[in-house]
Amino acid sequence: MNFNIDQTNAESVLDILKKNKFTYSAEIIPPRNGTDFKEVFSSIATLTEGGFDFLSVTHGAGGSLRGGTMPIAFQAQNAYKMTSIAHLTCRGQSKEELENSLIDHHYFGIHNILALRGDPPDGINEKFVKAEGGFEYAHELVDLIAQKNRGEYIKRKGYDDENEFRRGMETRFCIGVAAYPEDPDGNDIEYLRIKKEKGAQFCITQIVLNNDLFFSFFEKVYTLWGNYFPVLPGIRIPTSWKQLSRMHEKFGISVDADLYADMEKNKDSKEAMREVGMSWAREFIEELKIGGVPGVHIFVMGDPDTAVSVRHNQV
Numbered sequence: 001m002n003f004n005i006d007q008t009n010a011e012s013v014l015d016i017l018k019k020n021k022f023t024y025s026a027e028i029i030p031p032r033n034g035t036d037f038k039e040v041f042s043s044i045a046t047l048t049e050g051g052f053d054f055l056s057v058t059h060g061a062g063g064s065l066r067g068g069t070m071p072i073a074f075q076a077q078n079a080y081k082m083t084s085i086a087h088l089t090c091r092g093q094s095k096e097e098l099e100n101s102l103i104d105h106h107y108f109g110i111h112n113i114l115a116l117r118g119d120p121p122d123g124i125n126e127k128f129v130k131a132e133g134g135f136e137y138a139h140e141l142v143d144l145i146a147q148k149n150r151g152e153y154i155k156r157k158g159y160d161d162e163n164e165f166r167r168g169m170e171t172r173f174c175i176g177v178a179a180y181p182e183d184p185d186g187n188d189i190e191y192l193r194i195k196k197e198k199g200a201q202f203c204i205t206q207i208v209l210n211n212d213l214f215f216s217f218f219e220k221v222y223t224l225w226g227n228y229f230p231v232l233p234g235i236r237i238p239t240s241w242k243q244l245s246r247m248h249e250k251f252g253i254s255v256d257a258d259l260y261a262d263m264e265k266n267k268d269s270k271e272a273m274r275e276v277g278m279s280w281a282r283e284f285i286e287e288l289k290i291g292g293v294p295g296v297h298i299f300v301m302g303d304p305d306t307a308v309s310v311r312h313n314q315v
Contacts, residue, residue, distance in 0.1 A: 010109045011083045012174040014201055016053050017230050022288075023053040023295030024311050025232065026304070027204075030057065030068040040072060041079075043304040048080045050308030056085035056114055056204070056297070070101075074108045085176060086110050089118030090141050094133035098144060099154050106148070106171050114176040114204065115141040115195075138177060139195045145173050146199030179203040179231065181217035182254060189220050202230040204297050207247060209235065210254040211284055215291060222292075233288065236299040237306050238277035241267035256280065274306070281310045 017023060026047050031037050047055060055076060059069045073084035086105055093101070105113065117128060117138040130136040135144075147153070149172065152165035160166045177200040180188050192203060203221075208214040214233050221231050238244040244263050247253045259280045266272035285296050298307045 010077050010111055011054075012172075013054060013083070013085060013112045013176065014174055014230070016083060017202070017294050020053060020295070022293075023232075024051065025054045025056065025295060025297045026052050026307055027056045027058060027234065027297060027299045028072070028304075029301065030072055033067055037068065037072075039302070041075065043300060043302070044072075044076050044080050044082060046304040046308060047300070048082050050304070050311055052082070052307075052311065053295070054083040054085065054112075057087060059087035059089050059116070059118075070105060070108065070110060073110050077109060083112065084110060085112040085114050087114045087116060088141065089116045090130065090135040090138065091118030091128070092131050092134075094131055095135060095140075095144060096133065096154055098134070098141065099148070102145060102148055102171070102173070106173075111172050112174045112176065113145055114178070115145060115200070116178055117141070139191075139198045139200075142175055142177060142195050142198040142200050145171075145175050149173055149199070174202075175200050176202045176204060179205045179217070179221075181205055181208060181213055182252065184252075188217065189224070192221070193224070196225070196229060200229075202232065204232045205234045207236050207251070207253055207299060208233050209238070209244075209247065209259065210256050211287055212256075213254055215287075218291070218293060227294075230294045232295050232297040233293065234297045234299055235281060235284065236301060237281045237303075237310060238263060239274040239303070239306060240270065241273060244277075278306065278310055282313060285310070 028040060028043055031040050044055065057069045057073045069086050073086040076082045076084045088101060090098070115138055135141055147165065149170060151168050151170040153168045155163065155166045177195045179192050183191070205214070218231055221229060236247065238259070241263055244255065244260070248255050259276070262276045263273055266276055288296055300307050
């Protein structure tokens with residue numbers, strides 16, 4: 001049997017960041033379970049043709065019942081030659097199950113992982129509850145992935161010797177994590193430091209819609225680690241007043257005052273609101289380039305055409 005997976009485009013995100021002065025990447029969401037998957041692959045095709053450098057595939061946030069993270073990442077790499085980051089969360093899995101999942105990713109050539117704690121299911125738990133035998137914090141998952149890169153595997157009681165780990169193949173996962181410039185407890189840098197010490201190599205922020213707030217966070221990270229720990233701001237291009245209001249009111253995301261005022265002023269015109277959002281995104285991206293930020297990560301949310309238009313400064 002010839003087990004042949006084309007990994008020619010399965011680059012490390014770090015390698016992509018090193019060889020490009022500024023990168024454009026995108027985050028896509030698997031379709032709701034039971035929904036035709038053609039749309040998500042159409043989005044991948046649009047982003048590939050639009051010149052995006054890599055993408056990330058989310059993992060059922062908030063109990064949203066969206067499977068398919070790994071297959072979509074695999075298909076993006078093999079059919080579309082688009083390097084992919086697979087999101088992996090601690091939620092609902094023991095450390096043994098997480099190790100098994102990492103091996104699945106390794107076998108299928110998915111070597112970029114975004115290690116997350118995961119959100120509690122909407123309407124069920126207000127706080128995260130760790131699985132039996134699982135992890136409570138993202139840095140524990142980061143540590144587990146780093147162990148695989150060192151060839152360290154969980155030992156099986158009654159089968160393996162008394163060493164702390166069982167030795168095996170060394171994987172080559174590139175480990176990304178989330179960053180939270182608006183952490184309400186003010187622990188944004190401390191939590192990131194712990195994850196970095198455990199093996200994280202880059203971070204993608206939660207959605208930021210406030211330029212000053214992001215650059216304040218970026219300056220803190222750069223002062224500590226310079227270019228050795230890339231920070232990619234995550235943005236969502238606002239195209240409607242309802243969308244912007246929800247991000248601000250439900251998720252507590254700070255919105256640039258001028259953007260908020262311009263969107264509110266034009267909230268009766270879909271076309272005007274879309275242009276306001278796209279104009280803000282273009283200006284912010286230019287600021288990122290001038291400020292030495294290595295790239296931007298756009299939360300596509302089913303609208304790849306707007307992301308591509310911003311990427312190429314088109315209407």
